[in-house]
Amino acid sequence: MEQQKSDIVKRDHQLGLVHKLSNEVQAMTSERICDLSRLRVDQVLLGSVHKAFRDRGQEVADDEAEYITNNLYDSVLSACPYVRIAEIPIAIEKGILGDLGEFFGLNVVTFTNFIKRHYASEKRAKNASQLPKSEEQKPAPTESEVLDRDKSLLISAFDMYKSVGYYEDHGNYMYRVAAKKLKLFDLSPERKKSFLDQGKVRAIEKLKNEQVQKPFDRHRINQEIIDAQNLTKDSDGLRRVYKESLQLALMDYFKGLMEMGEEIENLISIDDSD
Structure with missing residues (x-):
């Protein structure tokens, strides 16, 4: 047995x-x-x-x-x-x-x-070595294909914002697509400073909450708070501030579109020829 x-x-x-x-x-x-x-x-x-x-x-x-x-x-x-x-x-x-x-x-x-x-x-x-030898390497997507994919992702992000009133822009990718790649909006120096100031407040607030939740990481988090306050170059604290600032900028852009009754689909075109 x-x-x-x-x-x-x-x-x-x-x-x-x-x-x-x-x-x-x-x-x-x-x-x-x-x-x-x-x-x-x-x-x-x-x-x-x-x-x-x-x-x-x-x-x-x-x-x-x-x-x-x-x-x-x-x-x-x-x-x-x-x-x-x-x-x-x-x-x-x-x-x-x-x-x-x-x-x-x-x-x-x-x-x-x-x-x-x-x-x-x-x-x-x-x-x-177990993969089929005849399997050909899938070619990298063309710039046009990547662009159309990014446009579709942006449309989906805006649809989510309209549905729930918020969209979490992981890595600030959608901000870069909308503002940098597609140039759908631009920020004046005054608006950039405003979002930076707001982003600093939000980043520090979140870091302080994290400090309470993680007492053993207090030293590291406290340093990030100091760096966020001082906008220390190349620091984790500054990266936190930028993340929050760009998140706020994208939400402001989405909010403006909704107030004007505008749809992103009307501002961009996607190649559906495939």
Whole structure:
């Protein structure tokens, strides 16, 4: 009887490994992050970051998770531009379980290393060899395709704002699309200063709340508050201020459209010829 139980446990373990391996191979057929919009990658990164903290039995404030995600995107894109989007949750889960070596704390560097180690692992190379040799590399989207995709994302963002009165602009991506790429609105120096001042107030308020929730991080958070107050160049505190400022600017633009009864679809055109 004991031998039979042992055989069942061993079989279930082997089936679990096979299933896990199959998932990893399948993940390598998903899209490369360099071919996707920042918004799409940020969504996967943000979900993976939240899950990592939960798996470690830790809490993470929304602001901190967004801060990690914003910086993680640039780090991962620079280190592993060809990693597949579905590999990211797998890499981070493996890292949390200790399969990719030791780590200390959950931060941008830790998450980046998880993905880098996964991408460079022998196991991944072996999985890649199982992919069909005839499978052609999907070409990167053209500038026109990326532009149309960004326009669609902006329309969806505005639709959400109209529905609930708010849209969380992760990574300030929609602001950059609307103001920088499509040039749908511009801010005067006076408006920029106004949003910067408001963003500073909101960033400091959120940091103070975070300081109460995380007494063991008081020193780090206090430094961010000081940097936010002083708008210290290249500091995390300043990045928090900019994030809040650009969020406010986008919400103000959306609010103005609604007050004028205007639709973004009427301001931009999307190529539907495909």
